[in-house]
Amino acid sequence: MALGFWTLDHPADATAVVLPNGQVLSYKELARQSDAIADAFGSLGKRSLVFLLCRNGEDCLAAYLGGLRSNQVLGLFDAEMQPEFLNSLLENYQPDFIFASEPIAFANYQEAPAPRGFLYRRTTLRSGPPTAPELALLLTTSGSTGSPKLVRLSLQNLNANAQSIVSYLELTSEDRGLTSLPMSYSYGLSIFNSHLLAGGTLLIPHASFLQRTYWDFVSKHQPSSMAGVPYHYEVLLKMKMLDRELPGLRTLTQAGGRLSPDRVSQVEQLSFRRGWKFFVMYGQTEATARIAYLPPNRVREKPGSIGIAIPGGKLYLDDDTGELLYTGPNVMLGYSETASDLAKGDELHGLLRTGDVGRRDEEGFYYIVGRLKRFLKIYGKRFNLDEMEDAMGRRGCGTVACFGNDDRIVVAMERGSPEPLVREVLEHLKIHPHAFRLVNVDTLPRYPNSKIDYQSLARQEFFE
Amino acid sequence: MQEDKLTLSESELILRRAFANGLQISEESVNDALQYASTPGWDSVAHMALIASLDSTFDIMLDTDDVLELSSYPKAREILRKYGVRF
Structure with missing residues (x-):
């Protein structure tokens, strides 16, 4: 396996990040900042469980990479998440540290020194068994609110998925990925990971895509790739925002749910005219992020398809139920519902039952036809x-x-x-x-x- | 003079209602401090709902630049003026 993306093993002066204010971080500087935070996480003299309350920006990126580089166990959560949900997670998992880019108060936590952002250390010892050695990252399952169910991922999971993505999107150190999706969201995080693996540049806008400052940032820093969930494409099409000048743009990606075939065709036609590659992708947090992609030159014929398995993975159908099954090195270790689950190792052994019912056409392209669990056999x-x-x-x-x-x-x-x-x-x-x-x-x-x-x-x- | 004043407050009330609708907040909590992204609930989904609400309430079609520009309550007033709404 290639070196992990978290090693940031690229030319020291190459640009790793462009921040909302236009400030630039080199790979060397990003590594330095990450290690400075890692020192704070490591101050307990043991492997720590660290919850990051994420906002895309240099603080949380450095904390994320610092955590991975120093072998901590990280949980990534949206800084905007509902306080009740956060509190139940804190109660359940009792992380040693909480990192946030803005000050916030928690019961049982006190502020600890950190080179950037805000770090809070638990005032009492965490109960429960030690974390499994292969566990590196916890993410929330897509869509769930209020459920403490988390996805357990390893460093191998993260890097394998980043490698697959770099390979099929053909990312290079020339690429400039726009990171408008939250890093606490698996699709958003995959953009960070894959661009760092390729030695490319992360462009981190401050505003939402429905604000002027966002498009000013885009015009100025010229991303080579932009990503969106179906809602983004619905709005981008409706507001004709993809009709504007977008110099340097090479790739559009879509994931995070089903975009209707009509819309897929619309984006494909637009992309064809503009010389962009449009990737329709399918995935789940349970597979780190990506499972399948539709090659851009097949989108026109098969706008309703999720495509083929990503490099390194395999897709097939359960003979009995038609459930879409996936095997690959990016399949999670398993779920976690309580703190004691953090001690568990790999429970899935590379096989993920997606819960989606699929079909395969004669050329081996896959389609989602429904959700398995929305069928009952009475x-x-x-x-x-x-x-x-x-x-x-x-x-x-x-x-x-x-x-x-x-x-x-x-x-x-x-x-x-x-x-x-x-x-x-x-x-x-x-x-x-x-x-x-x-x-x-x-x-x-x-x-x-x-x-x-x-x-x-x-x-x-x-x-x- | 009296009539002018009535027109003023009416547009304001309608705008306030459109905001309350779009952002799913109470009319009382609509004020000049509302800002995209920093006001809880004013995200991209709410923004599009707000735009739809403004379009239908004032029977206009906000263009893309105005949709991007509309980042606060006072800004909305300013933009609507361009479409002939009097405050």
């Missing part, structure tokens, strides 16, 4: 819960959520939802009366993006 019959909700919506059942396990479907009805109509739809679908249960809720739990939070519903005791 009395030997498969039910698509999303379709069930749609049917109820069409019948005028109001806001309902269908979920459950293979024994029973639960239909949660928001206040005002007409129960007789819900029953009618269930009868129409020939679902055995014993196979479902209706419950009334005031409001359905939802994620910030307004999608229904089925995990939270499933945790409630609707199953008798």
Whole structure:
């Protein structure tokens, strides 16, 4: 394996980072700053568990690299995360240190000296067994709020995925990656990691892509690659923001969910005209970040495809369920739900069950056709819960959520939802009366993006 | 004079309601200090909702430059003036 990206083993004077104010950090300077923070993390004379409350910028980047360089165990969290969630994580995992780029107060923590940013040390010793030697990084699972479930990753996971990305995006030291996604988010982090591995430059804008200062920064520093989740592309297209002058731009990447084939085709046409390569990608935090990519020259024919496995990985389908399976060196060690899980080693052995149902075309390109868990098999019959909700919506059942396990479907009805109509739809679908249960809720739990939070519903005791 | 004053406060009220709608906050908490990114909840999703809310409320089509420029409540007032809204 090549040296890890965290070694920053590139020409000392090469530009590693351009900060929001235009200030530049060389690889040498970034390494120096990282090691200065590493010294603070190492002050306990043992391997520390460090939670970083991330904001993209030099403080958190140096803390992240310092932690990896000195073999600590890091947890990356969005500095904007809900305080209740953060507090429950702190209570659960009792990290030795918390690092933030802005001052913040925590019970049981006191400020400790740090060369930059703000460092807080736990006032009492962390209980629980020592962390597994291969564990390097904890990330939140995509979408979850309030769940202490974290993804456990190793240095090998991180570097392997960065290597794959460098390879298929053909990143070189000439590349200038725009890091507009949060580094606490696996897709965002993968941009940092892959560009550092290639010896390229990270451009860190301060503002959101819907602000003037962001585009001023882009015009001035001319990224060679830009990344976005489906929402970004929806807005970029709608506002015709990709029609502006973007000198130096070479690559667009999209991940973080499904962009509709229509939109994919629109971006592809635009990219073709402008001479950019447009990569549609698929991944999960459970695979560090990336699992598959659609080669740019195939996007036009297959705009709905997630493409092929990244270099170093393999994709295949479960014969029985059609579930998309992935093997590769970037597959996580496992999940962590409590502090004691941090002692666990590799539980997955390189095999990830994605939970997505896929299909493969005759050329070996993959497509996602649904979520495995949104199917229930009741009395030997498969039910698509999303379709069930749609049917109820069409019948005028109001806001309902269908979920459950293979024994029973639960239909949660928001206040005002007409129960007789819900029953009618269930009868129409020939679902055995014993196979479902209706419950009334005031409001359905939802994620910030307004999608229904089925995990939270499933945790409630609707199953008798 | 009296009529002018009424017009002033009306546009202001409508703008305030559009902001409350777009950012999902109460009308009382809409004030000149609201700023993109530093006001909790004013993120890119809220921003697009705010733009949609302004477009439909004032029956205009904010262009891309104005969407990018609209980074605070006072700035919104300034931009809307360009579209003929009187405050």
